[in-house]
Amino acid sequence: MKKFIKYVLILAGVVVSAVAAFALYIYSSDFPSYSVQIPKVHIEYTPTRVERGKKLASMLCVECHQNPENKQITGRIMFDLPPEFGTAYTKNITQHPTKGIGAWSDDEIVYLLRTGIHPKTGRALPPYMIKLPMMADEDLFSIISWLRSTDPMVQPLDVDNKVSSPSFLTKFLMRVVIKPFEYPTKPIILPDSTNKVALGKYLVSNLGCNDCHAADVTKVNALEIEKTAGFMGGGSNWTDVNRKVLYASNITFDKETGIGSWSEADFHKALREGIRPDGKPLSYPMERKVQLTDNEISSIYEYLKTVPHLHNPHKASEEYTLPADATAGMKVYYKYGCQRCHGENGLGIGDLRQANTKYPDDTTLTDVIKHPNKYFPTTVMIQWDGIIKEEEFAPLCSHVRELGRRAAHTIAR
Template sequence: MKKVFKIVGIGLGIIVLLMAIALISISASDIPSYEVEKIDYKVTSSPEAIARGEKLAVMLCASCHLNHQTNKLTGQKMMDAPPEFGEIYSQNITQDKTYGIGDWTDGELVYLLRTGIKRDGKYSPPYMAKLPGMADEDINAVISFLRSDHPMVKADPTPDVPPKPSLLTKILCRVAFKPLPMPTEAIPLPNADDSVELGKYLAHNLDCFSCHSADFKTNDFLNPELSEGYFGGGNKPLDLQGRVMLTSNLTPDKETGIGNWTREDFIKALKYGQIKGGKALTYPMLPYSQLTDDEAGAIFEYLQTIPPIKNKVERSIY
């Protein structure tokens, strides 16, 4: 009998030892690298594309990359990144050739934005945005803006601070978070005359679903509707002091969601943060004032068509 215990004990010891070796080697190594597919892509710039790209980048990139000292996209420490992910800094994405993206090719930029793989092959963890479902024309617009003479992207030699991802982040990047596939077919813009279709496109590509579903860990970026608790709220992004800010239920449930809201109530909340009879919305729910009323209204119309989820979320305002 004793012998059996001894053998089991040695077995367990070996397993623990192997796990320790695995952990040490993961922490000593880094975020995993992948082969970079060379993408033959050249941005087609126009004043319209730049304007559209500015609008998208202000809503999608500036919240992380805009530095309030330089007033440019020179990057900053991300105070709202969960501390267990490590110490995270967004990077300089101005046109500076040393610290910014001045010497990245258009193809390298598309590849990163679509798949999450940087030009050196390193995978960019979930704290950097990915745009797997954005229409080709909108991706073109974002890159046109990054290449434009807009003051926000003008070359600025502010050095990058490299992120210090934690062991947990490195492990998750090996087992859970994986690069997204590069789209193999063209992705068209939604039909703007169909407000439900337009609203769905915006609700997915402006990342509303990723904050407003159950949990970042169970979001499905390729098929947003398959995310757990799709738009049912209760996810836990942080504010700039690191406090949990529960997200609202945006499904059409009449008691716990926005089933009793009017289109006007929604547009006011989304564009200006104003809530009927309540305190203004706070960080990280930033006002989407760049959206037209038609676009904001389209998101409302789409949200009214999705399955209601009963989930009461109390606001966490401090």
């Protein structure tokens, strides 16, 4: 018996040390690297492609890579990364030859976006950088045409990349769970735009709806989206720019817990304007998509109708508590969720530091808040006209100015 206990103890010791050694290895190692083989592509930068690429990039790349201060895609801190993943910065992807990707070949950019492997180093990209293994060649080539274009947002800007510090969990996922995608062996063709269900599926797969509206973001099947656990049933957790948790909604057509009772007009309003049928704004990181055409939105709607209905009630998001002496303006700011994008301190994906000086009178500032599309055509900010009550604008403006003044001397993160 004594001998048996001794064996068990030795075995347990071996297991514990092996686990500890593995943990130490993951902790001290970088993301895994893979061998790189880059196929040749030939992309003609036609004006049609640049236009299409701009539209796609404004939904898929700009949100993460745009710096709120200089408005170019020079990278920013990911305010909205759940803290368990560590701290991360997106990169300078302007045409700058050394700080940006101006000296990369088209083949290299395509390779990175298809596989998630860095073409220069072979290092795998973290889960919070987008990969496009299923995007049609035409769309991918359009994004690259835009990156090469004369659009002010992509012009070379000398801004250094900042170093990210991924957490143990991120490193563990990178070693054990997340694998790069295979480079496609055949061209990927655009779906027929008159086949609504096919176009809807393509958009759901390529606009990130599938990643976010899954049950668990680490278990998404990007290649065969319908095999994703809890497909479109929501439940995965996300964070706003203050890292407050909120959960993806169930967007299957379940009547009780999904969007089964939404009309097509309700769906258009939610996607285009960011307003639900009950009049409430959608919260960041769910961003409205002004860029989508009517046909694209109704195609997504038609496709979602074909997805199996899941019964999965929406989980309540983490609440904000205001100080007892909150001003009237601060209350309005939180009531409509401005803090989810602009931060509690005015520094988020939209930066309020300049609003005070740029719009010196309240009439203009109110107009910016009511109709941000007039000033920023593809902005994700909601058009608040008719949603915020008239008498709420004066206190709201004064809070926006107060945040701008307080943050004026803060250095951009």
